[in-house]
Amino acid sequence: MSNPQIIYCHCAYAQVVPKEVKEAVLRKLCDANIPFEAVADLCELSARRDAGLQRIVTTTGPIKIAACYPRAVKWLFAAAQARLPADSTEILNMRVQTAEEIFERLLNPEVKPNLPASEQPGAKPNLSSHV
Amino acid sequence: MSLKDQKTLRLVLTEAPGAKRYHALQKLLEHGYTVTCTTETNFQAESNHSNVLVVTGVTSSENLLEQAETTRSQIEAVKHGEWKPWFPVIDYDRCTNCMQCLSFCLFGVYGVDQNHKIEVQNNDSCKTNCPACSRVCPEAAIMFPKYKTGPINGDAVTAADLDREKMKIDISALLGGDVYSMLRTRSERAQSRFSKERDPDKALKERQRCLVKLAEAGDIPPEVLMALPSPEEIIQRAEVAKAKAAAALQNSPQQIS
Incomplete structure (x- = not known):
């Protein structure tokens, strides 16, 4: 099994992610000397339909993203026409999880997919072309 | 660009x-x-x-x-940080394509794609820190990931969220009636008052008082409300938005009730 791609979002333009959590996660990633993608702000990349998001989803293998709520991350990628694979994406939420928990999950080769599944009430197949 | x-x-x-x-x-x-x-x-x-x-x-x-x-x-690449990425993100698992957001937004953030499905088209036209359209959405399908609380910030939507009146708030409810007729009335009143008094200070105070009420009711930043155009222009923009939404609904075979 290939190593997961690791994406870290710094949420640079807002104070909603605790500073100490994002700094600790970033520091641990740097100290671990592993490859990862650090983005200043996923929202901005989504708004720009940045090709980097498509590059992430088209690269083979599991994806781990340290950012915010899985529902938000799922649809931020979708808005940029980059569909995250539901069966191999794990989102770590720096708004609510601790840096230790997040780092442990980022380094663990096992993936626990947690993108919200399509569900009622609005779910309808003909709207799914947006993802 | x-x-x-x-x-x-x-x-x-x-x-x-x-x-x-x-x-x-x-x-x-x-x-x-x-x-x-x-x-x-x-x-x-x-x-x-x-x-x-x-x-x-x-x-x-x-x-x-x-x-x-x-x-x-x-390489003439963009300088980051000049725009705070604040804009609505649609959860299409929840969206019913009802067009309320399109009808509500005065700033042209929303549009429809070639299949008449709602989409966010002008992210940078959105007013920073204003989550008002998410409160209009009856399905809590509109997120602002940088918002402070759920479910607007992307946290899971619970039954309680949907039950909560503020999640289903209608712009008319914000003002205790039809916002457009209210704005029209307010505009007429203002015109009549201006013609009698010609007191711009009073008019400004009146507008500020009204905007503060709106801000308290809808969690809309006062600076966003202060930046709103004149009542006449609001009415005009609202009509345009409503017409766009109506046209999209008419052409859309996919609205889910």
């Missing part, structure tokens, strides 16, 4: 030891850059791409930032 068409610079860092890498990254991220950290010593991919700056080894975070800024300027 639209956000999608603006050029951006991406950095690739190779061979940087942990501590130096951390400080360099912090600096770059605070300035809006995307940075790929690789352990490959011979990073080749895309290195001849003009939008990618490959840096081998890091001397200091200041030097690296300077290098990035110089390259960014040379």
